[in-house]
Amino acid sequence: MQFEEVLHVGAPNIGGREEFHRLIDEMFDRRWLTNHGMLVQEFESRLADYLGVKHCITLCNGTTGLELAIRALDLSGEVIVPSFTFIATAHALKWQEITPVFCDIDRCSYTLDPDVVERRITAETTGILGVHLYGRPCEIDRLQSVADRYDLKLLFDAAHAFGCSHGGRMIGNFGRCEVFSFHATKVFNTFEGGAITTNDDQLAQRIRLMLNFGFAEYDKVVYLGTNGKMSEVCAAMGLVNLNELERFIAVNRMNYEQYRVGLESINGLELMPYQTSERCNWQYIVVEVRDAYSKSRDELIDVLHSTGILARRYFWPGCHRMEPYCSLQPDAGQFLPVTDHVAERLLVLPNGTATSSSAINRIIGVLRVAGG
Numbered sequence: 552m553q554f555e556e557v558l559h560v561g562a563p564n565i566g567g568r569e570e571f572h573r574l575i576d577e578m579f580d581r582r583w584l585t586n587h588g589m590l591v592q593e594f595e596s597r598l599a600d601y602l603g604v605k606h607c608i609t610l611c612n613g614t615t616g617l618e619l620a621i622r623a624l625d626l627s628g629e630v631i632v633p634s635f636t637f638i639a640t641a642h643a644l645k646w647q648e649i650t651p652v653f654c655d656i657d658r659c660s661y662t663l664d665p666d667v668v669e670r671r672i673t674a675e676t677t678g679i680l681g682v683h684l685y686g687r688p689c690e691i692d693r694l695q696s697v698a699d700r701y702d703l704k705l706l707f708d709a710a711h712a713f714g715c716s717h718g719g720r721m722i723g724n725f726g727r728c729e730v731f732s733f734h735a736t737k738v739f740n741t742f743e744g745g746a747i748t749t750n751d752d753q754l755a756q757r758i759r760l761m762l763n764f765g766f767a768e769y770d771k772v773v774y775l776g777t778n779g780k781m782s783e784v785c786a787a788m789g790l791v792n793l794n795e796l797e798r799f800i801a802v803n804r805m806n807y808e809q810y811r812v813g814l815e816s817i818n819g820l821e822l823m824p825y826q827t828s829e830r831c832n833w834q835y836i837v838v839e840v841r842d843a844y845s846k847s848r849d850e851l852i853d854v855l856h857s858t859g860i861l862a863r864r865y866f867w868p869g870c871h872r873m874e875p876y877c878s879l880q881p882d883a884g885q886f887l888p889v890t891d892h893v894a895e896r897l898l899v900l901p902n903g904t905a906t907s908s909s910a911i912n913r914i915i916g917v918l919r920v921a922g923g
């Protein structure tokens with residue numbers, strides 16, 4: 552079949568190419584390509600200013616960031632985490648022999664339900680890992696009070712939430728630390744990349760050492776470490792994209808509004824709302840396919856794919872239904888009714904600067920015809 556254009560969820564936002572090339576030329580002249588170079592240092596300082604946070608530590612990707620944060624916080628035993636997230640959140644725990652205890656989510660926010668979190672705490676629990684799914688913050692204050700009451704460490708997977716705020720404060724400032732992803736598919740990308748942010752001086756210092764093999768100085772290693780460093784090329788991409796972040800977000804918001812108006816008249820399709828009183832990156836166009844629609848979510852995905860619209864089922868089927876978790880914890884589903892319900896019904900549509908207004912009209916047209 553011939554398509555006008557294949558439309559992707561996660562097509563990257565790309566900032567000024569000339570500026571990027573200039574930064575790369577200068578980098579070649581300096582002959583300094585990685586290991587906390589000048590561009591990484593400038594990038595970290597600009598990110599910390601933007602987020603209003605004391606420490607911003609850039610990394611090779613978000614998954615390594617989660618692994619480092621978990622290890623630097625000395626988590627062990629069990630950590631409570633949603634199943635309704637990208638598999639990296641659970642893997643980062645399991646990779647370190649920590650059991651992810653999958654906890655159900657709130658029906659509307661799709662983030663950890665603090666009441667259920669409390670019920671899942673055991674003598675083995677050492678932490679809570681919340682996910683600001685689709686950029687909408689967790690119930691941070693209630694999770695913090697559960698963590699305080701049970702003396703647990705709270706951290707956040709903020710992979711989706713760059714540019715978002717909670718109570719007027721930028722995401723990046725909450726819990727013991729927060730972990731961003733700057734993967735190509737995110738609102739703000741450095742090709743591959745990520746960052747850990749924290750206001751805790753000691754934790755920041757520990758993470759900095761750990762991401763560089765544990766080196767405190769030449770020939771002196773003080774921790775078990777890894778290689779989690781961001782390269783200068785990635786930092787250059789981050790710097791040029793940071794210059795255009797507000798434009799990317801404005802385009803996302805405009806696209807969201809076009810989707811909202813178009814979907815209003817289609818019975819059975821519900822667009823996920825954002826809270827307009829907070830800052831928000833508007834990156835995820837999340838649609839719930841309700842019973843009133845004439846097709847199931849999976850039937851609709853098939854139609855969309857057959858017309859070159861590569862909508863995604865993020866995050867079906869939930870981590871608990873993927874390996875190794877489905878073998879290790881075959882009964883996890885009994886604790887996750889809301890997760891199972893929404894995982895069957897949500898789909899994510901294309902957004903970002905690569906998605907034109909006519910593309911959105913085309914998508915809405917297909918959704919309307921498929922539902923009719």
Ligand code: T4K
Nearest residue numbers: 559560561562563612613614637639710732733734735736
């Ligand atoms: N926590 C959460 C909650 C996350 O969502 C993620 C990552 C992480 C942690 C881990 O962060 P990182 O370690 O990745 O920094 C993609 C991304 O690879 C992944 O970063 C992201 N979440 C996840 C939600 O999406 P896949 O397996 O769906 O990728 P893939 O290859 O199917 O690509 C997604 C779409 O993007 C496709 O439609 C094609 C399009 N695309 C992709 C790339 C790379 C482009 O158009 N251009 C591109 O350059 O995981």
